[in-house]
Amino acid sequence: MRKSSTKCPACGANLTVRQVRAVGVFECPFCETKLEASENYAYWICASSVVVAIALAWAMGFNGLHFVIIAAVFWNLVVAFAINTVQFFILPKLEVWVPDDGSLGLRGGSK
Numbered sequence: 722m723r724k725s726s727t728k729c730p731a732c733g734a735n736l737t738v739r740q741v742r743a744v745g746v747f748e749c750p751f752c753e754t755k756l757e758a759s760e761n762y763a764y765w766i767c768a769s770s771v772v773v774a775i776a777l778a779w780a781m782g783f784n785g786l787h788f789v790i791i792a793a794v795f796w797n798l799v800v801a802f803a804i805n806t807v808q809f810f811i812l813p814k815l816e817v818w819v820p821d822d823g824s825l826g827l828r829g830g831s832k
């Protein structure tokens with residue numbers, strides 16, 4: 722059997738897959754501490770999605786500029802799919818959420 726729960730780093734409660742979000746901030750249902758999946762987890766989702774997207778575009782026989790465009794489109798789809806499903810297979814390690822100064826500049830946009 723797979724491990725079906727992961728621990729809250731603040732209170733030590735076991736959170737089930739349905740109480741965890743792979744991406745973004747959520748509250749522990751027991752202690753209400755704000756938590757997020759470890760950065761490695763999001764990185765892993767992105768990295769493996771790129772590989773899957775490129776493999777799909779390649780398998781469908783695209784090349785040149787079309788390959789790049791199709792791979793980018795697939796990547797968006799795969800990431801959207803992965804962040805909703807991957808936690809059912811591999812639960813993230815949780816960390817206490819720390820407000821981000823936006824030093825990476827990746828989450829900018831509307832302010």
Ligand SMILES: [Zn+2]
Binds near residue numbers: 730732733734752754
């Ligand atoms: Zn907790």
